[in-house]
Amino acid sequence: MHTPYNPTNTDTEGTWMKSWTISEKNHCDVLVIGSGAAGLRAAIEAARQGRNVLIACKSNGGRGTSTHIANGGFRVAHEDFTREEHFDLVMKGGRFINDRRKVRILAEEAPTAYEEMKQLGVTFRREGAMPSFQGGKALIQALEKEAVRLGVKTLNSTAIVELLRDGDRVCGAIAYDTGAGAFKALIAHATILATGGAGALYSFCDNPPHATGDGYYLGLAAGAMLTGMEFVQFYPLGAYQPERTALLFPPVLGNLGVIKNVDGEDIYQKHDITAWPAASLARDTTSRALYSEIDRGAGVGGALLLDLRKMTEEDWASSPGVQEKRPYLRRRFNCDEEPLPIIPVSHYTMGGIVINDWGETGVEGLFAAGEATGGTHGANRIGGNAIPEALIFGMRAGQTASHLSEKTSGRELPSESVISDAVDRWRETFSEALGERTEEILDKVRGEVWEKVGIIREGTRLQSALESFDTLERDRLPRLPTSTPREVIAALEARSLLLIARMATNSALLREESRGAHYRSDFPEETEDGMFNTVVRLKGGKLEFEKIEVLAPRGAENE
Numbered sequence: 001m002h003t004p005y006n007p008t009n010t011d012t013e014g015t016w017m018k019s020w021t022i023s024e025k026n027h028c029d030v031l032v033i034g035s036g037a038a039g040l041r042a043a044i045e046a047a048r049q050g051r052n053v054l055i056a057c058k059s060n061g062g063r064g065t066s067t068h069i070a071n072g073g074f075r076v077a078h079e080d081f082t083r084e085e086h087f088d089l090v091m092k093g094g095r096f097i098n099d100r101r102k103v104r105i106l107a108e109e110a111p112t113a114y115e116e117m118k119q120l121g122v123t124f125r126r127e128g129a130m131p132s133f134q135g136g137k138a139l140i141q142a143l144e145k146e147a148v149r150l151g152v153k154t155l156n157s158t159a160i161v162e163l164l165r166d167g168d169r170v171c172g173a174i175a176y177d178t179g180a181g182a183f184k185a186l187i188a189h190a191t192i193l194a195t196g197g198a199g200a201l202y203s204f205c206d207n208p209p210h211a212t213g214d215g216y217y218l219g220l221a222a223g224a225m226l227t228g229m230e231f232v233q234f235y236p237l238g239a240y241q242p243e244r245t246a247l248l249f250p251p252v253l254g255n256l257g258v259i260k261n262v263d264g265e266d267i268y269q270k271h272d273i274t275a276w277p278a279a280s281l282a283r284d285t286t287s288r289a290l291y292s293e294i295d296r297g298a299g300v301g302g303a304l305l306l307d308l309r310k311m312t313e314e315d316w317a318s319s320p321g322v323q324e325k326r327p328y329l330r331r332r333f334n335c336d337e338e339p340l341p342i343i344p345v346s347h348y349t350m351g352g353i354v355i356n357d358w359g360e361t362g363v364e365g366l367f368a369a370g371e372a373t374g375g376t377h378g379a380n381r382i383g384g385n386a387i388p389e390a391l392i393f394g395m396r397a398g399q400t401a402s403h404l405s406e407k408t409s410g411r412e413l414p415s416e417s418v419i420s421d422a423v424d425r426w427r428e429t430f431s432e433a434l435g436e437r438t439e440e441i442l443d444k445v446r447g448e449v450w451e452k453v454g455i456i457r458e459g460t461r462l463q464s465a466l467e468s469f470d471t472l473e474r475d476r477l478p479r480l481p482t483s484t485p486r487e488v489i490a491a492l493e494a495r496s497l498l499l500i501a502r503m504a505t506n507s508a509l510l511r512e513e514s515r516g517a518h519y520r521s522d523f524p525e526e527t528e529d530g531m532f533n534t535v536v537r538l539k540g541g542k543l544e545f546e547k548i549e550v551l552a553p554r555g556a557e558n559e
């Protein structure tokens, strides 16, 4: 039994009933969901076009985003690295099933994004072949400053739980304000999903804990198509900690130091990994090598050990980034005396919402950018390409969304029923609200995914993971409590993670080969037949998976 939606409901008998009431309505031209690099850049662009822009984010502004904790790698053409080489590198990393048009745009426009960030006050330095900025915090600060200057308004700690859908058109969202403990309607002519990835799907991850890929759920439910959900990137050199890890060791440390198993075998030699630095250019093979050693019990206490004790002063001095981290590594890990425990951690979601060159999702009024989207990186992402991509496609989505909102500004506002339908959709998911323990469900999903849909996959284990997800979705998800702000957020995230777990598993089953970050022990080779993209849509309430021709095949990048 649940209370019907009633916008004038002033019931005060219980928080549960009260929580279904829409406390206020906000109107804007462009609603941007997310305040990382993609969201902020989209908002800046829309504001530059004179639109009234509202950002809603689950995080505390730019804090709590993946962008905020990015290391600073920024892949861009320069005097020793041409745009063509940039294009080729990304295609090769993605094992040639990337959306070639997006890769072309990325390689061509990264220099402009780079110059723009410099103009906004971000400082870069060159380390090896790639420039890097002083970490994500500095980037966020520069973007936020510009957004504020342009009059962009931000609703912090505000989670979008449903999109508003007027027929086939998206016209804003239902948000839950965790500070006020209240639902709000955010009505917009154009809505941009810049919700980031779903790293927090796995037991071990370096993403912020709330990186639960809510945008994949929201986009799919609104009619958008997703692609490449089988491709999840793991970063090999995560610090192993009993609780979920959020700490990474720089890629070059993996090569300057030594990683050995308990038998004393050098992992890079044993697994024939020659890329330098392997943790940047060969994340898939390196993660697989480390994982398989840990899995067969050749690690120490569930991890492998990265030994820096034989690094010379010259080694340390060879990389300014590593040199700067040295005092911290000494203080925190006693790295001169002890090896560092490492484990591969989930790092980046290659799959996501399909967009065209201008951020359009194919659903009227709905745009997307950044890690929420899929296709650019194909089967695997080369380091330093995510931030440029988020900025470039954020800018593009901001521009197109502005044009749409300008064209439709005279349109009638959505009716009350559009809002009540969205609230009903949210409420129906949790109709029983019988006090399940959400954390328990989240841990169960993460554990299943880590073991069965993680770095090494196999058909029967993938099938068995699907069965667990079925049971969790059918029997436990509807019983999640949603009375307190914490419970609402946890329920929202559990719903997203279960859906993403299912999409990753089904897509992994469809791909009977190994390619990039997707490795199947029962199909260990990359095959010619694997030159396709997986896509998923929601039809009649059911997920439909399909193999399709590569979204932008050879030659499309020059059209």
Ligand SMILES: Cc1cc2nc3c(=O)[nH]c(=O)nc-3n(C[C@H](O)[C@H](O)[C@H](O)COP(=O)(O)OP(=O)(O)OC[C@H]3O[C@@H](n4cnc5c(N)ncnc54)[C@H](O)[C@@H]3O)c2cc1C
Pocket: 033, 034, 035, 036, 037, 038, 039, 056, 057, 058, 059, 061, 062, 064, 065, 066, 067, 068, 069, 070, 071, 072, 073, 074, 075, 158, 159, 160, 161, 194, 195, 196, 197, 206, 207, 208, 211, 213, 214, 215, 248, 347, 348, 369, 370, 371, 372, 383, 384, 385, 386, 387, 388, 390
């Ligand atoms: C540790 C680490 C280091 C990295 N280093 C690099 C690097 O050096 N170079 C590089 O190119 N890339 C790097 N990456 C990848 C890169 O940082 C991310 O891919 C990129 O920042 C994603 O930007 P985004 O704007 O798409 O998403 P994010 O920055 O993750 O922002 C997502 C936003 O969406 C909001 N959101 C999500 N769901 C909801 C919801 N339901 N309602 C409201 N808001 C919501 C979040 O709160 C957040 O504000 C790194 C990633 C990690 C985790």
